[in-house]
Amino acid sequence: MGDTIATLQIGESGIIEDFSLDLIPLCLLEMGCLPGKEVRLIQIAPLRDPLYIKVNGSHLAIRKEMADQINITKL
Amino acid sequence: MKNNVVNVALVGNPNTGKTSLFNQLTGLKQKVGNYPGITVDKKHGKCKISDTLTAEIVDLPGTYSINPQTLDETIVLETLLNKDNDSYPDLIIVVAEVENLKRNLLLFTQIKDLQIPTILAINMADQMNRKGIDIDVELLKQELKTEIILISSRKNIGIDNLKKELANYKNWNTEPSAKISEKIDAAYFSDLEAKFSENSLYKTWLLITQQHYCHFLTKEQNTKIDIVKKDAEKIKKYQHKETIFRYQLINDILKKTYKVDKATATDLRSKLDRILTHKIFGYVIFATILLLIFQSIFEWASFPMDLIDVVFANLSELAKDNLPPGIFTNLIAEGIIPGIGGVLIFIPQIAILFLFIAILEETGYMSRVVFLMDKIMRKFGMSGKSIIPLISGTACAIPAIMASRNISSWKERLITILVIPFTTCSARLPVYAILISLIIPSERVLGIFNLQGLTLMALYLLGFAAAISSAILLHHILKIENKSLFVIEMPNYKVPSLKNVFYEVVEKTKAFILGAGKIILALSIVLWFLASNGPLKYKNAEQFVPSLEENTTVSNEVLQKKIASYKLEHSYIGYMGKTIEPIIEPMGYDWKIGIALISSFAAREVFVGALATIYSVESEGEDVGTIKQRMAAEVNPKTGEKRFNFASGMSLLLFYAFAMQCIGTLAIVKRETKSWKWPILQLTGMSTLAYIVATITYTILK
Numbered sequence: 001m002g003d004t005i006a007t008l009q010i011g012e013s014g015i016i017e018d019f020s021l022d023l024i025p026l027c028l029l030e031m032g033c034l035p036g037k038e039v040r041l042i043q044i045a046p047l048r049d050p051l052y053i054k055v056n057g058s059h060l061a062i063r064k065e066m067a068d069q070i071n072i073t074k075l
Numbered sequence: 076m077k078n079n080v081v082n083v084a085l086v087g088n089p090n091t092g093k094t095s096l097f098n099q100l101t102g103l104k105q106k107v108g109n110y111p112g113i114t115v116d117k118k119h120g121k122c123k124i125s126d127t128l129t130a131e132i133v134d135l136p137g138t139y140s141i142n143p144q145t146l147d148e149t150i151v152l153e154t155l156l157n158k159d160n161d162s163y164p165d166l167i168i169v170v171a172e173v174e175n176l177k178r179n180l181l182l183f184t185q186i187k188d189l190q191i192p193t194i195l196a197i198n199m200a201d202q203m204n205r206k207g208i209d210i211d212v213e214l215l216k217q218e219l220k221t222e223i224i225l226i227s228s229r230k231n232i233g234i235d236n237l238k239k240e241l242a243n244y245k246n247w248n249t250e251p252s253a254k255i256s257e258k259i260d261a262a263y264f265s266d267l268e269a270k271f272s273e274n275s276l277y278k279t280w281l282l283i284t285q286q287h288y289c290h291f292l293t294k295e296q297n298t299k300i301d302i303v304k305k306d307a308e309k310i311k312k313y314q315h316k317e318t319i320f321r322y323q324l325i326n327d328i329l330k331k332t333y334k335v336d337k338a339t340a341t342d343l344r345s346k347l348d349r350i351l352t353h354k355i356f357g358y359v360i361f362a363t364i365l366l367l368i369f370q371s372i373f374e375w376a377s378f379p380m381d382l383i384d385v386v387f388a389n390l391s392e393l394a395k396d397n398l399p400p401g402i403f404t405n406l407i408a409e410g411i412i413p414g415i416g417g418v419l420i421f422i423p424q425i426a427i428l429f430l431f432i433a434i435l436e437e438t439g440y441m442s443r444v445v446f447l448m449d450k451i452m453r454k455f456g457m458s459g460k461s462i463i464p465l466i467s468g469t470a471c472a473i474p475a476i477m478a479s480r481n482i483s484s485w486k487e488r489l490i491t492i493l494v495i496p497f498t499t500c501s502a503r504l505p506v507y508a509i510l511i512s513l514i515i516p517s518e519r520v521l522g523i524f525n526l527q528g529l530t531l532m533a534l535y536l537l538g539f540a541a542a543i544s545s546a547i548l549l550h551h552i553l554k555i556e557n558k559s560l561f562v563i564e565m566p567n568y569k570v571p572s573l574k575n576v577f578y579e580v581v582e583k584t585k586a587f588i589l590g591a592g593k594i595i596l597a598l599s600i601v602l603w604f605l606a607s608n609g610p611l612k613y614k615n616a617e618q619f620v621p622s623l624e625e626n627t628t629v630s631n632e633v634l635q636k637k638i639a640s641y642k643l644e645h646s647y648i649g650y651m652g653k654t655i656e657p658i659i660e661p662m663g664y665d666w667k668i669g670i671a672l673i674s675s676f677a678a679r680e681v682f683v684g685a686l687a688t689i690y691s692v693e694s695e696g697e698d699v700g701t702i703k704q705r706m707a708a709e710v711n712p713k714t715g716e717k718r719f720n721f722a723s724g725m726s727l728l729l730f731y732a733f734a735m736q737c738i739g740t741l742a743i744v745k746r747e748t749k750s751w752k753w754p755i756l757q758l759t760g761m762s763t764l765a766y767i768v769a770t771i772t773y774t775i776l777k
Contacts (some may be wrong), residue, residue, distance in 0.1 A: 027560055028562050029319065030140040031178065031564070032178050032322070043446075044448065046447070046450070051452040056178075057177050061561075
């Protein structure tokens, strides 16, 4: 299994790989979470969910189930 | 010259200061209305932009995209696509914010492609230096084919420039900023363009992709769209491609026009985040804030509430004394005035609570709470976003239910709506107060805690516990597909703007008055009628009561009270109370309490007033002492025990904690869920629970 946003440690960054467009909701793309963009994990809520990330200039919180779907290459 | 009015729509992402700009432009001239057919509040107001031109500005709900995720966001789509709606704009102001310009521009390019005259207002421009941001405005104007005004809505900078430019809207470039078709599938899109030549291409595309939100479409239009919509996979893929393409375009443009010097950027955000979202401190801080809020509500609201109570009691007296006696005067003095007072009395608590919530939202802290609570709330079938409605529910369920609209998952939103009425709203407090003072001794436990205070706290916790447990139950019972699209923005921290907070409080309070107020007032009048009219025995009371042997020797004052009491017993509401007596007897109540229960359907706190009337106490303001004494002296003829003893008192407390006794809430649930099914479920479910719990309590304790 490759890395996803959910496997990042706090403070780590990665580059979003091409993802299957079917799995990712449009609203996440619209918030700036796009292939090729750098994503950094800022904070994880207790119980390891949701995740607070910075991607493409936006600060977002997403649930783990969504983060699991987004493959990345760790930096 | 004739003064022309143009419709202006204000569109923008949340947290861009869009509402702040709206407040600057319209000031106190703003109004809240309804969108036709749907019930989302529509904020609009007038603004003079030149000697000959007035703008009718609509503040559309904040959205990240024209493709809606939540109920509020569908309004943006409907308003901008439906040419026949009253608010269809002649021009649009898209509000963006310097720091998140990239994401803000996504929405801008979507709006611009509708080919309605559109201007871009870049807000918070006063902070560019501090944040090390530099924008080449002239070049950006060319690239986006639009006019751009730098503004700071909080500091009132650039607003005049914006108005000047608005007056010139007829000369704006209405070319689309992104030609989506060429990059995705030129053949497909030119085919669409030919088939729907009456619309701009992007509008056609939106009608196709968002058809289920476009309720304004005619049958013919729908059929036409259905035909081209067959390949759903393809459309979905193209939607994604469109977004990626738009971002590419924006990136390219911003590379040339937008520079950030990272060295200047401050790090306050990450420092605050580290503390406020910390796995221990985060919760401690949140709990402390909640405690402070509730404390302040009680401290600050009691004075204005007492004041309202006294003023309206005096007004009633005044009306009785000064108007000619008759049914009309009685209607005013005993129906309308107490009815209005019964609505206004809740305003202090509601306003104070929403003051705090508005401040927490303005600062950006609420998003951190949502982040901290999401996983926990999800175990109960709700969302982190349910926290705000649940807290609001401690003031009044009606604005709380409306606050659930930004929860995008229908199941999570529905559960939140269904359990909100369990939280202890301000209408329960007067009922709790009088019952507690009646059955719980004012003793201290462990030296510091007042037993009565502890009981009240226990009831609050019980309310939350009931909300949470029923949420868990609903979570397992409701078979609704839970499409979770939980993506929230974590905005930067801001010092709250007093003006925005003020308008927010006014708006929420208005929502309560308009939503619940009308119903409470109307029901108060109906109840007054039922209590002051009745069949034959009621009408003959004046002759009958004095003729009784036992009454020949009593003083006139006592006689009058006896007449009033007899009248009530034989009024319509008295008969209603007697009818339900067999049903409520297992809980330890008689027909008199039955009347109070029925009256409580207007609003729970009417219970106190109803009992006051029933025990023929002339209600002189907040004369709880006398009501209390009468209630304490009341005896149950069957058992010879006190009517309000520990058993029946506890049973009543628990009944009020669980029962669904608020028509205003039921009406709003019907409105928000667009179905009678859910309010009926709420009514039967909660009332059955209340009945069972109260019966068991009474049986065990008696």
